[in-house]
Amino acid sequence: MSFSNLGLSDPILKAIKEQGYTSPTPIQKQSIPIILTKKDVLAGAQTGTGKTAGFTLPLLQRMTEKKINGKPYVRALILTPTRELAAQVGESVETYGKYLPYKSAVIFGGVGINPQKAAIRKGLDILIATPGRLLDLVNQNCLDLSRVEFFVLDEADRMLDMGFIHDIKKVLALLPKHRQNLLFSATFSDDIKKLADKLLDNPTLIEVARRNTSSEAVSQVIHSVDKARKRELLASIIKKGKWKQVLVFTRTKHGANRLAEQLGKDGITAAAIHGGKSQGARTRALANFKSSEIRVLVATDIAARGIDIDQLPHVVNYELPNIAEDYVHRIGRTGRAGNEGEAISLVCIDELGLLKDIEKLIKKTIKNVQIEGFEVDPSIKAEPIQKKKTPRNNNNGNNRNRKPETKKNNPRRNPRANTKR
Ligand code: AMP
Numbered sequence: 162m163s164f165s166n167l168g169l170s171d172p173i174l175k176a177i178k179e180q181g182y183t184s185p186t187p188i189q190k191q192s193i194p195i196i197l198t199k200k201d202v203l204a205g206a207q208t209g210t211g212k213t214a215g216f217t218l219p220l221l222q223r224m225t226e227k228k229i230n231g232k233p234y235v236r237a238l239i240l241t242p243t244r245e246l247a248a249q250v251g252e253s254v255e256t257y258g259k260y261l262p263y264k265s266a267v268i269f270g271g272v273g274i275n276p277q278k279a280a281i282r283k284g285l286d287i288l289i290a291t292p293g294r295l296l297d298l299v300n301q302n303c304l305d306l307s308r309v310e311f312f313v314l315d316e317a318d319r320m321l322d323m324g325f326i327h328d329i330k331k332v333l334a335l336l337p338k339h340r341q342n343l344l345f346s347a348t349f350s351d352d353i354k355k356l357a358d359k360l361l362d363n364p365t366l367i368e369v370a371r372r373n374t375s376s377e378a379v380s381q382v383i384h385s386v387d388k389a390r391k392r393e394l395l396a397s398i399i400k401k402g403k404w405k406q407v408l409v410f411t412r413t414k415h416g417a418n419r420l421a422e423q424l425g426k427d428g429i430t431a432a433a434i435h436g437g438k439s440q441g442a443r444t445r446a447l448a449n450f451k452s453s454e455i456r457v458l459v460a461t462d463i464a465a466r467g468i469d470i471d472q473l474p475h476v477v478n479y480e481l482p483n484i485a486e487d488y489v490h491r492i493g494r495t496g497r498a499g500n501e502g503e504a505i506s507l508v509c510i511d512e513l514g515l516l517k518d519i520e521k522l523i524k525k526t527i528k529n530v531q532i533e534g535f536e537v538d539p540s541i542k543a544e545p546i547q548k549k550k551t552p553r554n555n556n557n558g559n560n561r562n563r564k565p566e567t568k569k570n571n572p573r574r575n576p577r578a579n580t581k582r
Pocket of ligand 1: 182
């Protein structure tokens with residue numbers, strides 16, 4: 162099947178051709194014709210499936226159905242959970258809309274607001290934004306969303322994980338009643354279903370296989386190793402394999418910084434990317450990684466969400482994630498669009514519980530390959546993993562792993578909690 166059978170017009174087909182895409186991915190095959198029929202859509206698709214083009218292409222096509230005279234106004238609003246994802250969706254809109262007259266802008270926090278205000282003032286057709294900065298601009302009377310015709314909520318599950326539900330509701334209240342809504346999410350929790358009920362009008366459900374749990378494109382392996390020797394093992398794997406590009410995950414920002422620094426000392430160029438870094442530093446690190454100036458990008462889960470790097474051959478879990486689903490998101494960075502990928506996890510004794518959760522989720526046992534010279538020391542005892550405060554377990558109670566805080570177990574509210582009587 163080719164793109165030309167899907168109902169897209171020549172300017173869009175030309176842009177697709179320039180990207181070198183020969184056929185639509187499964188999500189695109191399903192979503193494009195349905196979105197073109199003006200229906201609301203609830204789509205289950207992860208990053209790596211081609212979901213961005215899956216909503217951007219038909220959205221651009223639908224926009225061409227109406228001619229606008231005079232100054233442009235925001236007709237399409239795309240909300241994303243992170244700045245990186247917003248930037249990448251923005252790039253896709255530019256790329257696929259190259260031969261169309263629409264103006265778009267990407268808006269997120271952590272950078273100056275004035276250039277964003279100036280872009281809005283000039284007039285925009287398509288706005289890609291994270292919720293916080295979008296609401297700031299609305300509150301400062303800089304932005305009118307009352308004529309939005311198309312609303313996309315991208316990675317809705319991650320939005321809820323990050324505690325954006327109230328912001329999303331505020332944004333919805335600013336939109337006109339009559340519009341087309343598209344909700345994309347990798348998972349369908351009860352909270353997502355509730356949001357979908359509120360947002361979508363008689364939606365068509367589209368779901369594609371979670372390619373990274375079922376697909377053979379990503380080979381998964383674990384290497385058992387003592388915690389203290391992980392860095393040495395990682396450096397050895399990178400050097401022996403002559404790896405040119407690898408994305409490495411750590412659990413914490415501090416861990417990411419430290420590892421990037423240590424790899425640098427081992428003669429392996431590396432940079433860390435996490436929520437504690439300025440937007441400029443994050444963009445620079447990503448650009449340097451993409452241009453192969455640095456070999457290793459060390460990332461935390463939230464920062465890496467949505468990072469779109471074509472043909473990334475290796476992903477390493479330097480530390481397993483606390484949330485099993487993050488493992489699936491992490492390894493989804495490799496083995497994309499028909500390329501083979503490899504996901505390696507370095508697992509120490511403390512992480513065996515986390516490994517069990519992951520294997521339960523993906524419904525398979527990951528092969529354990531012992532690297533010679535890095536055998537585990539049986540005298541080392543497991544230590545519990547400190548669950549650091551992250552935006553996700555510091556939010557409005559949306560964290561899947563957190564026990565609800567009650568007066569009884571909260572030392573701040575009950576001074577006698579955790580103290581012996
Ligand atoms: P996404 O799931 O939107 O993050 O897209 C994953 C990657 O697939 C991106 O790098 C896209 O450029 C690429 N891609 C999207 N659609 C296609 C297609 N039809 N053929 C080949 N690559 C594609």
